[in-house]
Amino acid sequence: MTLPDLDPAQPLCVPAPAKINLFLHIVGRRPDGYHLLQTAFRMLDWGDEITLQRRDDGLILRTSDVPGVPAESDLVVRAARALQAASGSRFGADIGVLKRIPMGGGLGGGSSDAASVLLALNRLWGCGLSRQALQDLGLKLGADVPFFIFGETAFAEGVGEALRPLAVPPAWYVVVAPPVSVPTAEIFSAKELTRDTEILIMQGFAAHKTRNDMQAVVCVKYPEVAESLEWLSQYGDARMSGSGACLFAPFDTEGQARQVAASVPLGWKVWVARGLDRHPLKDWVAD
Ligand SMILES: C[C@@](CO)(OP(=O)(O)O)[C@H](O)COP(=O)(O)OP(=O)(O)OC[C@H]1O[C@@H](n2ccc(N)nc2=O)[C@H](O)[C@@H]1O
Ligand SMILES: Nc1ncnc2c1ncn2[C@@H]1O[C@H](COP(=O)(O)OP(=O)(O)O)[C@@H](O)[C@H]1O
Known part of the structure; x- marks a missing residue:
């Protein structure tokens, strides 16, 4: 597929979709303490938006304020710097982030922002890195980043970097954000967390026999x-x-999902979104 050229003089606005983990099993631990998972990642047709403008002076600047995230630690800035180092590009970028995905919500917002920056700048800067090279670069920024670059519903293993396409039926989702943020590290380090769920065979696994192993600890x-x-x-x-x-929670129709969302208790945020089978930027990088 040939994509039309981008005009580097124009700002480029790209989506960064949220993800959900349809299930999440913890099946072991690596020698460095990182947990080995089996999970199914699915994107939603809702998320953040990133605006990028190429710079000729090599600077990477974040142009919007993200409360609680200083520019230097923002995954969008770190992703751009990582790509600059890996590709040797002389270009820089102004990067704006419109955050909709709640932080620390388990919806992969920071990882998705980073993935969209890698996919977009790889093209805007003409770096020519392959999908696998971007996934490898992304893994250094966060375990969920490779999935967004992989760009389709996936069965994932390892810490989330070993990805295979997974067919799942269409669905609408009601997503609820309780008024609290959960630090990932706190849950992975909890004594009560089970880390020995039996390994699933991807072919024909029964979705109803899956669960999220972190859920009980968080609750x-x-x-x-x-x-x-x-x-x-x-x-x-x-x-x-x-x-x-x-x-x-999944629903067959948008109407059902919207009806449920309409009755959400005061103080909780709620969104209705459709499961997204392909990342909108998937074709921006060659396999
Ligand atoms: C749990 C998942 C499932 O998709 O997503 P989120 O809830 O963050 O969206 C991911 O595995 C989140 O991976 P990642 O985004 O890299 O986690 P981070 O917040 O960077 O990790 C914080 C800390 O959790 C621990 N950690 C993380 C991942 C992992 N597989 N094992 C771990 O033990 C490490 O101590 C790490 O320093
Ligand atoms: N662009 C970004 N968007 C969101 N979080 C970011 C970003 N850059 C860095 N972070 C940091 O990453 C943490 C995890 O954020 P996020 O990926 O949205 O949640 P989760 O890992 O629960 O899915 C945040 O608490 C924040 O400190």
């Missing part, structure tokens, strides 16, 4: 999550995404 530590889960479970098969705090 005990954060009663707000338990309360939101109980509320959403009245309407559907509700589950936590990633390390929380967000919960989701």
Whole structure:
């Protein structure tokens, strides 16, 4: 597929979709302490937006304020610098981030922002890195970044970097954000976390026999999550995404999902989104 050229003089606006983990099993631990997972990643047709403008002076500048995230630690800036170092590009960029995805929500916002920056700058700067090279670069920024560059619904293993395409039926999701943010590290280091779930064979696994191994630990530590889960479970098969705090439930139609979302208790954020089979920038990089 040939893509039309980008005009480097014009700002480029690209989406950074949110993800949910349809299930998340912890099956072991690496010698460095990182947990080995089996998970199914699915993107949503809702998320952040990144604006990029190429610079000729090599500087990487964040042009928007992200509360609680200084520019130098923002994954968009770190992704751009990593690509500059890997490719030797002389270009820089102004990067604006419109955050919609709640931080520390288990919806992969920071990782998705980083992936969209890698995919977009690889093209805008003409670096020519392959998909695998971008995935390898992305893994150094966060375990969920390779999935977004892979760009389709995936069965993932390792820490999330070993990816295979997974076919899942279409669905609409209600996503609820309880008024709390859950630090991923705290849950991975919890004593009560089980780390020995039996390894699944990807072919023909039964979705109803899966779960999120982090959910029980988060629900005990954060009663707000338990309360939101109980509320959403009245309407559907509700589950936590990633390390929380967000919960989701699938529905067959947009109408059903919107009806549930309309009755969400005050103070909780809620979104309705469709499962997205392909990342909008998937074709921006060659395999
Ligand atoms: C749980 C998942 C599932 O998709 O997503 P989120 O809830 O963050 O969206 C990911 O595995 C999140 O991976 P990643 O985004 O790299 O986690 P980070 O916040 O950087 O990790 C914080 C800390 O958690 C621990 N950690 C992380 C990943 C992993 N597989 N094992 C670990 O033990 C490490 O101590 C790490 O320093
Ligand atoms: N562009 C970014 N968007 C969101 N979080 C970021 C970003 N850059 C760095 N971070 C840091 O990464 C942490 C995890 O954010 P995020 O990926 O949104 O949540 P999660 O890992 O729960 O899915 C945030 O608390 C924040 O400190």
